[in-house]
Every structure is written in structure tokens, then in C-alpha cells.
Amino acid sequence: MAASTLxxxxxxxxxxxxxxxxxxxxxxxxxxxxxLHVNSTRVGGGVAEILSRLVPIMGDLGIKTAWEVIEGDPExxxxxxxLHNALQGTExxxxxxxxxxxxxxxxxxxxxxxxxxxxxxxxxxxxxxxIEARPPEGKWVWRCHIDLSTPQRRAWAFLRRHVLRYNAxxxxxxxxxxxxxxxxxxxxxxxxxxxEKNRRMTKGEIAKILAxxxxxxxxxxxxxxxxxxxxxxxxxxxxxxQMVKRDHDVRLVLAGGGAAxxxxxxxxxxxxxxxxxxxxxxxxxxxxxxxxxxINALQRSATIVIQKSTREGFGLTVAEAMWKGKPVIGGAxxxxxxxxxxxxxxxxxxxxxxxxxxxxxx
Amino acid sequence: MDHDEQDxxxxxxxxxxxxxxxxxxxxxxxxCIELRELLGLRxxxxxxxxxxxxxxxxxxxxxxTHSVFLRHYQxxxxxxxxxxxxxxxxxxxxxxxxRLAVVxxxxxxxxxxxxxxxxxxxxxxIATLHPVPRVVFGDxxxxxxxxxxxxxxxxxxxxxxxxxxxxxxxxxxxxYFHALESKVRRGHPRGDFADWIGQAHGxxxxxxxxxxINPYLGGLEEIRVRMLRLLDAALGGEARRGGR
Numbered sequence: 001m002a003a004s005t006l007x008x009x010x011x012x013x014x015x016x017x018x019x020x021x022x023x024x025x026x027x028x029x030x031x032x033x034x035x036l037h038v039n040s041t042r043v044g045g046g047v048a049e050i051l052s053r054l055v056p057i058m059g060d061l062g063i064k065t066a067w068e069v070i071e072g073d074p075e076x077x078x079x080x081x082x083l084h085n086a087l088q089g090t091e092x093x094x095x096x097x098x099x100x101x102x103x104x105x106x107x108x109x110x111x112x113x114x115x116x117x118x119x120x121x122x123x124x125x126x127x128x129x130x131i132e133a134r135p136p137e138g139k140w141v142w143r144c145h146i147d148l149s150t151p152q153r154r155a156w157a158f159l160r161r162h163v164l165r166y167n168a169x170x171x172x173x174x175x176x177x178x179x180x181x182x183x184x185x186x187x188x189x190x191x192x193x194x195x196e197k198n199r200r201m202t203k204g205e206i207a208k209i210l211a212x213x214x215x216x217x218x219x220x221x222x223x224x225x226x227x228x229x230x231x232x233x234x235x236x237x238x239x240x241x242q243m244v245k246r247d248h249d250v251r252l253v254l255a256g257g258g259a260a261x262x263x264x265x266x267x268x269x270x271x272x273x274x275x276x277x278x279x280x281x282x283x284x285x286x287x288x289x290x291x292x293x294x295i296n297a298l299q300r301s302a303t304i305v306i307q308k309s310t311r312e313g314f315g316l317t318v319a320e321a322m323w324k325g326k327p328v329i330g331g332a333x334x335x336x337x338x339x340x341x342x343x344x345x346x347x348x349x350x351x352x353x354x355x356x357x358x359x360x361x362x
Numbered sequence: 363m364d365h366d367e368q369d370x371x372x373x374x375x376x377x378x379x380x381x382x383x384x385x386x387x388x389x390x391x392x393x394c395i396e397l398r399e400l401l402g403l404r405x406x407x408x409x410x411x412x413x414x415x416x417x418x419x420x421x422x423x424x425x426x427t428h429s430v431f432l433r434h435y436q437x438x439x440x441x442x443x444x445x446x447x448x449x450x451x452x453x454x455x456x457x458x459x460x461r462l463a464v465v466x467x468x469x470x471x472x473x474x475x476x477x478x479x480x481x482x483x484x485x486x487x488i489a490t491l492h493p494v495p496r497v498v499f500g501d502x503x504x505x506x507x508x509x510x511x512x513x514x515x516x517x518x519x520x521x522x523x524x525x526x527x528x529x530x531x532x533x534x535x536x537x538y539f540h541a542l543e544s545k546v547r548r549g550h551p552r553g554d555f556a557d558w559i560g561q562a563h564g565x566x567x568x569x570x571x572x573x574x575i576n577p578y579l580g581g582l583e584e585i586r587v588r589m590l591r592l593l594d595a596a597l598g599g600e601a602r603r604g605g606r
Contacts (some may be wrong), residue, residue, distance in 0.1 A: 017532030018515070022393045026513050174504030177400045186398035186506060337501075 006194060008060045014193040027061035034138075036117035037067045040080065040126035044257055044289040045227065046189065046316050047123050047145055053192040055145070066117070070109040070127045075101055078263050080126040086155035087125060088231065090310045099158060103126045104129050119150055122166075131165045145313045146188070147334050149175050163195050172314045173335055188335070191319045196292035198323055201300055214264035216282055219251045222359060223302035225295055227319075228256045228268040228286075230325050231311040233331065236352045238282065240277045240308065243356035250359075255285040255298055299324050304362050322346075331357045382508065383578060386562030389554075391517040391528055394510050394534040396432050398425065403505040407496030408453060411503055412484040418505050420473040425508035427467040427476065428546055431577055432510075432538050442578055443467065445503075446453065452500030458487045468545055468577070510543060522563060526593040534582040541585055542577060555589065568596050 012020050035058060041048050058065040072080070079098045082328050097226040110133030120140045122128055133139050142163050148156070148171070158179065163169060168183040175183050191198055210217055222241060226232040234254050241252040254272060256265075269286055276282040287294055299305060305321035307330040314335030321328050322339065328346035330336035340346045347358040401420055405411040415423070426444035441447045441463040450459025461483050470476040490493050517532055519525035529537075540554035550557055552573035560569025575588045 016534060018393070018536070022513065022515060022533035022535065025393070025515055026395065030511075080448050088537055148592055171400065174506055175501060177402070177504075179402050184400040184402070 006056065006060075010194060023061065024144075027063060029156075031062040032064065033119070034064045034117035035066070035121045036115055037065070037123065038070065038113070038115055038120065038127050038130065039123035040070050040072075040077075040209065042069045044068075046313065049195075049197075049316070050189055051123075053195055068113045068115065070105070070130070071110075071112070072105045072126075074263065076105040077126075083125050083155055083159070084146060086152035087159065089152065091152055091181060092155065094155065094158070103129055103132075107133065121170075125159055128159060128207060129162045131162050134139055134165070142166045142169045143187075144169060144171050144176065145301060147173075147176050147311055147313060148178050151178070173338065176313075176334070188222060188338075189314045189316060191209075191316055191323060193323060197296050198320060201293075201296055205293075206297045206300050209294055210301055211299075213283075213285065213294060215251070215253060215298075215301075217301060219249055221251050221253055221280070221298075221305035222304050223253045223255065223298055224306040225255045225299065225310065225317045226307065226309070228265045228272060230264075230268055230344055231309055232256075233308045233310050234268070234272045236310075236355070237274050237306055237308050238272070239352045239360060240355035241282065243353070244359045247358060250303070251281045251283070251284075253283045253285065253298060253302070255283075255287055255295060257289045258289045292303040295320075296324075299326060302326055304329060304359055306355065306359070307331065308349070308352075309333055309336065315339065327362050329355055329362065386520065386558075388518040388520045389525055389528075389558045389562075391515045391519075391536050392512045392539050393515045393533045394431055394432070394512050394539040395535065396425075398512060399507040399509060401505045401507050405503040407494050408455065408458065408484055408488050408491075409494045411449070412481055412488070412585075414475065414503075414505060415484070419507055420477070421507035421509065422505045423473050423477045423480075424546065425506050426464050427465075427480075428439075428542060429508045429510070429538075431542060431581055434536060434581060448503045449482055450494075452497050452503070453495045455495040456498075456581075458484065458495070461487060468542070471551075473546065498546065499523075510539075510547070512539060520558070521595055522565075522593060525559070526590065526597065528583040529586065529589060529593070534586070537582045537585050541575070565596065568592060 001188060008020060008023065022267070037051055037052060037055060039047050041183055047059065055065050055067045079102050082092040082094065082098070083102070106127060106129035109127065110130045115130060116135050117138050120134070120138055121143050122130060122140065123143045124145050128142060131140055164182065168185060169180060170185045170187050170189065171177045172189055174186060191273060193199070207217070222244070224232070224234065224237050226234070228234060237254065238252065256269070269284070273284050276284050299321055305326045305328045306319070307315050307318050307328060309315060309331040310333060312331065312334035315330065318328050318330055318336055318339045322345050327338055328339050330346060330348050332348035332350050337348055342348060347362070349355045349358055399527060401418065401422060403414045405414050430443060441450060441459060443462065443465070446459045446462035449455050449462060462480065462488055465479060465483070467476050470479065505556045515536055517528040519528045542553070544550040544554045552569065554570040556573035571592050572589055575585050577585055
């Protein structure tokens, strides 16, 4: 079902009892107000995926909701990727030129978009400095989807001075927050059960997609779905698979897509392909960002879903796999730990060896 | 209009007025959402946990004890409050975890007295321990404050049958709001459901049975199921034919 054809009423089939009626009532309080989301990409990655579903639903609930995306050149996105990595704890080098360019691009986007609303929600660090051009009316809230628990000090100091100008900040986990003299709130991200990536599929649909992807279904499938990013530890997954493979005839599928704001993806993908070597049971799939149905089919055909991240914002692929009833082996980091009920819906692990052990006995 | 009709009209009006006055006030179902505020307070050992608990706003005591039920509609087997879970799973102090787990937050008349009890348990426990147990590999405890916002659901009931119908279809947060939140923050020790059924309908024993439902046996959905069973029994199977 395409996003544009969905209404809030369609969610009655999957929502808990009374939840849709409750949402309709709740929305009456905000009806007619203007709500603006701003982020850095319309496709690829968890934020774009959430917004592509959330914005139409909010509109359906009677809230005047808009979604704007900032524009930038490759230098800007290289800088914001470095900033993203630094804020998640990896040492990065920033020159004055890089920092100034970040501010210039934010300023240019603020002039182009003229962001305004009763509530403006700015997602993640890329557009955070647009706050400098805020109009006097409306509340501005910074929505941080990433793990800020141990940031590189200089990177956080640079960003923090902009964050301080917001009315409030929202984080995905308490551990991700920083000391800030403004109200901070906790909101867990979520998946859309009616999205192409999560909707029910017939066995025939799944088989057809696997055949198109040229993945045989004659062996148990271990699957990790994530963009090709070092924090997702795809090489660690290959190493764990190789340990499991000694005793179990399994197949590994690493399925990822690029995001428009992630220039490092191609390099990591090349490293993953090299690590996979010529093993005929390892499939590295570089899928387009709109391959939602393929991801759905892969998750439904997997025996075990892996999300062996070493750093993770929240890890919505865990929720996606659990929605499909799959056991999940996840890295003990970020939101993965609050999603997996240890020993019930899967296991969290801290090493390649731990992942291999849990896969083998799962 | 003849003479008789003129005499009867005021009497008829009075009768209707008295009949309406005699009817119990409707039960208006409210749901709720929880706004979770991060307080920036954290603890890495059991002494810090105690000290931060002493100075945290009462909304944090509420968040980490009562509103667990709002976040997990079904109890999944873990300890029923965040303090016990953290001590057991992150500090790996099973003894204190068990001692904190058995504290029933609904048995206290105020959040302040609940806080005193929790602090007293931790204080007594660490008094004999050197060093104080702390997190080595796990995560710190992060204090979060709860702000519960009530939202009318649009559902209301005048009879027990209507009440049963509404209860069967209402959002689970409404069960939390009327069965649990009302005990703690609105001074209704038996909960709104039990009060209304007992007082408005004179079904005191049914109200008592509803008040005694233990939320720890299965969370909000279990409260709903048990209440529906009690109501069905009270209604003699009438509701079962028309509803869930």
C-alpha cells in the first residue's frame, strides 16, 4: 500500500484496541497548528523513513504538517558525516573552513526555506545551525537521533552553542543526552507496520523477490540489514558468520543501501565485499533506498536477523525483525538493548565471538 | 389541551427531573499519554542511586515505579520497577534487586512515603557493604521524570452494560489512568472504576473485587480481562452476547 493512500483508519487493523480513537482525540488539541520537520535527506536512513510515514499521518490527523530537506554540496555532507562520527565518539579533524562551510550552508538553507511554524522540529546535527535564523514566533525543538553519550569534545562544543538556542531537545534514549540548560525529553522512534517494508507478504511474493535477488532459500539465512557504515560492524558480522559456518551450513546476507547524506558508504561497501571474498554463501546486496519490499522479503525469509552495531542511534531494523517474529542478535549498544528482551526475543552481544555463539545456539 | 392534561404536565416534568437526578453520573473515560523528561541525573553505584533518588522530583519516583505499567502494557517477567531492574541487571546485585522488587508502589499513600521506603531499603542494604556495589560493565541509571497528560476518549457509560462495552474497546492507557493513576495522584485509593461501580451503582462487593485486581499479574490488559470477567458475571451473561 503506498503511503499516499493510507489514512489513520487503516491502522485499526494493526493498532492496539482503542489506540486509533485515542490518537484522533489527542490530535484535536493540535488541530490546525503548523508543524514543520526539517532534516537532511528525503530517502535513505531511519529519519527519512520515519518522516515519510509520520508526515502524512500527522496531516491526516488535522495537523498542518510540512517536511523540508536541506541542500548541500559534497563538502557539506562530508563535513556533516565527520560531525556525525565525532558526535558518536570517533576522533575527527575539523578545520575552520569546514566549520564555516557548515554554517554557510545552514544559513543558505534557512534563507531558502524560511522555516516557520507553531513547532519546528529540526532533526539531527546537519540542519541544527538553522536555529540562528529562527523567526520570533513558534517553538523550535532539536530532535537528536544519534548517540551523544561520548562525543568528541570539540565537535560537541561546536554544535552545543547552536543547540542551546532551542526551546527543548528530544533524545531516543536517556544515555544519549547531554547536560543542557533546556528541557530534554525522551521519545522512542518507531516503525510503520503498514509500510512496504513491514506489511504482510505472501509466500509467493517472498519467493519471487528472493529469486530476483538470486538468493536460494535452501539454507538457513542469517541477515543484517543496514547501511554500509562502520558503526554497523558488517565486517564483524562476516567474521561471526565464518565462525558459525564451521558447524552450521548457513548463508549470510548483508543488505544495505546508501543514504544521500552518507558519502562514506561506498568505501565501506568495498571493504565488505573484500572481506566476503569468494564465499558463495555470502551475499552483499547494495540495494536502492526504495527497496522496501525486498528488505521485507529478506527479513521474512531470514532464520536469524543480526544487528551487530557497535554504535547505534536506536536500530529500527531490530523492531522490524521482531514485528516479523524473527529472533534478533544485536550489539549491546544504544536502542538495541531496550528493544531486545534478552533470552525472549533474542540476545544482545558484545563481540564477534558472542554473536557467533548466540547465532549457533539460537 | 384539556384540564387533565394541564394538571399532568408539571407532574410529568417533575417526574422526569427526579428520574434524571436519581440516575448515577456517567463514567467518563479518559486516556493518557506520558511525556518523559530527562533530568540529567544519573547514578553509577547504589549510594549514588540513593542520593539521587532523595533529591529527584517526585515525578521521577512515579516514572520509575508506577508508570512502568504505561510503558509496558504486558508484564514481561522482569522486575516491576526500574530501580530493581537496574540494580539486578546492571550492578548485578540480585539481593537488593529482589528487595526493591517486592515494594508495591500502590500500597503507599503518597509518593513521598514510597520514596522514603525505597531510600530506606537501599540505605540499610549498603550500610554493611564495602565497597558499595557499582556498575562495572553495565549502564548507569538515568533518572526520568513523568508528566501524565489526560485526554478524553469520548467514551462514557451510564449503565454497567455500557461500562462493559466501553471498557472492552478503550485504549489501554485509559485503564492505567482510572485503575492506577487515580490511586496515586488523584487520591482515590480504590481507583475510579471501583469507586463508580460501588458508589454510583450500589455494587460495593463488585467494586471491591475490581479494586483488588493485582496489576502485577499481567499488566493493563490483564486488568481489562479480569474486569470484563467480573462484569460479565455481574451482568449475568447479558453483556457477553452483545460485546467482546
